[in-house]
Amino acid sequence: MSARLFWLLAAKNLIRNRRRTLATGLAVVFGYVGLVLLSAYIFRAYMSLRTSAVYLNQKAHIAVMKKDSLTQFPAKPKLFILSSTEQKWIRDELALFKDQIEFSSSFLSGTGLLSMNGKAAPVSILGLEPKEYEMMLNHPMMRKWAPDWIARSSKTAAEELVKDAHGISITNLLAQALDIENRDIGSDAQLVTKTFFGDLGVGEGRIRAHHTTGIMLLEESSVIVPLPFMQELLATEGVEYVGIFLNDIGDTPSIATKLRADLGVGFDIWTYDSESWSPMFVGNMNFLAVMAILFVILILGAVTLSLVNTTTLNVLERTRELGTLRAIGFAPEHLLQIFRRETFLLISGSLLTGLLTAELVVAFVNNLNIRFKPPGTQSDVQFLLIIHFVAVAIMALLVMAMTMMATEYVVRRKNSNRIISLLTDAGG
Amino acid sequence: MRKMMVLVVFAFTQVSFADFASELLQASDFGRGGFKKGVSWKSKVVSVEDGETNEREFNVRSLDHDAYVEALSPARSRGEIYIFNDRNMWFYKPSLRKPLAISPRQKLSGQAANGDIASTHYARDYGAVLERTENLKGEKVHVLLLTAKSNNLTYDQIRYWIVDRTKLAIKAEFLTLQGKAFKIGEMEYQNQIKIDGKVVPFVSRLTVVDAQFPENKSIIEYTAPTLVDLPSSLFNVNNLSR
Numbered sequence: 001m002s003a004r005l006f007w008l009l010a011a012k013n014l015i016r017n018r019r020r021t022l023a024t025g026l027a028v029v030f031g032y033v034g035l036v037l038l039s040a041y042i043f044r045a046y047m048s049l050r051t052s053a054v055y056l057n058q059k060a061h062i063a064v065m066k067k068d069s070l071t072q073f074p075a076k077p078k079l080f081i082l083s084s085t086e087q088k089w090i091r092d093e094l095a096l097f098k099d100q101i102e103f104s105s106s107f108l109s110g111t112g113l114l115s116m117n118g119k120a121a122p123v124s125i126l127g128l129e130p131k132e133y134e135m136m137l138n139h140p141m142m143r144k145w146a147p148d149w150i151a152r153s154s155k156t157a158a159e160e161l162v163k164d165a166h167g168i169s170i171t172n173l174l175a176q177a178l179d180i181e182n183r184d185i186g187s188d189a190q191l192v193t194k195t196f197f198g199d200l201g202v203g204e205g206r207i208r209a210h211h212t213t214g215i216m217l218l219e220e221s222s223v224i225v226p227l228p229f230m231q232e233l234l235a236t237e238g239v240e241y242v243g244i245f246l247n248d249i250g251d252t253p254s255i256a257t258k259l260r261a262d263l264g265v266g267f268d269i270w271t272y273d274s275e276s277w278s279p280m281f282v283g284n285m286n287f288l289a290v291m292a293i294l295f296v297i298l299i300l301g302a303v304t305l306s307l308v309n310t311t312t313l314n315v316l317e318r319t320r321e322l323g324t325l326r327a328i329g330f331a332p333e334h335l336l337q338i339f340r341r342e343t344f345l346l347i348s349g350s351l352l353t354g355l356l357t358a359e360l361v362v363a364f365v366n367n368l369n370i371r372f373k374p375p376g377t378q379s380d381v382q383f384l385l386i387i388h389f390v391a392v393a394i395m396a397l398l399v400m401a402m403t404m405m406a407t408e409y410v411v412r413r414k415n416s417n418r419i420i421s422l423l424t425d426a427g428g
Numbered sequence: 429m430r431k432m433m434v435l436v437v438f439a440f441t442q443v444s445f446a447d448f449a450s451e452l453l454q455a456s457d458f459g460r461g462g463f464k465k466g467v468s469w470k471s472k473v474v475s476v477e478d479g480e481t482n483e484r485e486f487n488v489r490s491l492d493h494d495a496y497v498e499a500l501s502p503a504r505s506r507g508e509i510y511i512f513n514d515r516n517m518w519f520y521k522p523s524l525r526k527p528l529a530i531s532p533r534q535k536l537s538g539q540a541a542n543g544d545i546a547s548t549h550y551a552r553d554y555g556a557v558l559e560r561t562e563n564l565k566g567e568k569v570h571v572l573l574l575t576a577k578s579n580n581l582t583y584d585q586i587r588y589w590i591v592d593r594t595k596l597a598i599k600a601e602f603l604t605l606q607g608k609a610f611k612i613g614e615m616e617y618q619n620q621i622k623i624d625g626k627v628v629p630f631v632s633r634l635t636v637v638d639a640q641f642p643e644n645k646s647i648i649e650y651t652a653p654t655l656v657d658l659p660s661s662l663f664n665v666n667n668l669s670r
Contacts, residue, residue: 198482
């Protein structure tokens with residue numbers, strides 16, 4: 001009995017039972033299309049969320065700060081600031097990874113008052129390095145995965161802060177609270193804070209741009225200034241944390257481990273996927289993972305049950321045929337081989353059809369340019385599906401594995417009967 | 429008729445008490461620089477907060493309700509100026525193009541607020557009610573409850589202990605709107621100043637303690653109070669702009 005004979009018999013059986021083949025095939029096609037579209041949505045969401053967490057939300061791939069600074073800095077900034085000496089240690093350490101690091105940037109935040117036009121508003125001030133900030137917003141990864149997650153005004157803010165060492169960028173809601181309109185861009189403003197010595201820290205700057213944070217809570221209070229200006233306000237040379245941006249995100253765990261070992265217990269090293277450091281990204285991904293697992297189980301379960309059902313019917317109706325084949329010399333293993341090949345041909349064809357159908361659906365949906373505004377984005381984003389072929393291949397393997405197992409189970413059970421039982425079986 | 433008489437006597441008593449409280453308050457302002465002539469003194473503020481100590485020195489010049497406060501030390505604060513103009517307060521330093529409006533409630537150093545370093549005009553700014561009379565440190569004291577007449581003052585409410593004999597305030601509880609003490613102050617009057625031929629006591633020390641965390645405190649020491657001629661232009665905030 002040759003393999004060629006088994007393939008031939010399998011193909012002829014599929015053609016012979018056209019209706020059942022079509023019904024089973026369609027079940028697999030729809031199930032697989034569902035899985036592919038789900039994976040396309042999740043892949044796009046993951047890449048966009050990850051990219052925006054690293055670059056847009058300034059979490060960086062790796063963040064270095066004083067131990068416990070994450071929770072303690074807002075209340076006791078003076079105790080948890082990275083001093084000039086500590087910054088030098090960190091820079092010296094980063095020099096060891098210079099081929100893997102694209103750039104690094106320092107950040108310093110605080111609270112205060114923004115005073116302008118005789119009005120004042122409480123604000124959260126973020127001091128950052130303007131050139132690096134511009135690099136983050138215009139990074140190729142941002143352009144590829146989250147181009148519409150940044151408002152144009154934020155990019156303008158970055159450009160303006162590069163030019164003016166005392167430039168101030170505020171949000172539109174803050175501008176409304178202070179009765180500022182766009183024509184007041186360039187107007188003087190004063191920022192008031194408490195320095196690390198407990199004195200009144202006052203600095204004068206100019207409103208250079210309006211930016212948006214994408215988070216409602218911050219829209220009424222966010223101010224961005226160049227880092228040296230923030231340091232001047234707080235009377236410090238220190239920074240809150242150093243963000244490290246890598247050439248390859250895959251290097252994150254190894255570099256983070258090395259930094260922890262070299263810098264010692266006095267520092268906390270956070271990665272972009274740490275829940276404490278990047279709660280929005282991690283929280284969103286956990287939600288997507290749960291949703292994905294649920295849907296995969298549901299879809300695979302439905303497809304598998306459908307396969308078990310049709311294969312069982314298939315075997316039951318062909319019991320006498322199986323008995324005849326056994327009577328003329330086909331061993332139980334040979335019958336199993338035929339059914340395996342039938343399933344393989346059917347599922348392969350269905351998966352290919354499903355993939356092509358999914359591609360058409362993806363192209364159609366992407367062309368519709370559906371816009372929505374998820375939390376954390378600065379403007380409307382397009383609902384995009386992006387097929388990732390590794391995910392598609394994994395889904396295909398899963399479907400194939402489930403259906404082959406279903407076939408194995410059903411056929412082996414029937415095969416265990418004696419030839420005479422198979423021949424006289426009424427098919428019930 | 430009798431009821432009417434009782435009501436009239438009662439109302440008169442209340443008015444009398446209110447007048448008495450106001451007069452006490454006005455007299456107590458004298459001991460803390462609240463007089464119409466120009467006066468200058470030096471203030472040293474030593475604050476202890478969370479185990480850390482820091483010191484600041486100021487030169488204060490006051491005329492009636494206005495005050496001009498210049499920071500003398502530490503070196504990083506030299507040149508900073510606080511101006512009290514009526515009930516408004518301004519901050520200026522040489523690097524600023526124009527002065528900044530600030531609140532007297534804002535923290536200056538430790539437990540001392542911006543409004544604590546200038547002279548005190550509680551009689552103008554607060555309504556006074558006599559709560560009780562008691563003994564404190566062997567002296568008969570009147571306890572007044574002061575309520576702010578406007579909301580841009582340093583404190584909303586103050587419970588004020590004024591010695592009957594000297595008419596000087598020796599203790600203050602600074603209260604929240606809900607009437608809970610969040611800071612407690614104690615005053616000493618070892619200084620003297622001559623006004624209109626009369627030598628009057630002048631505050632020498634104000635100790636302000638956090639009511640919840642008594643280890644956190646600020647001590648303001650007043651030295652060299654002197655009568656001086658001060659031009660009103662000194663307190664004009666427009667003269668500060670570059």
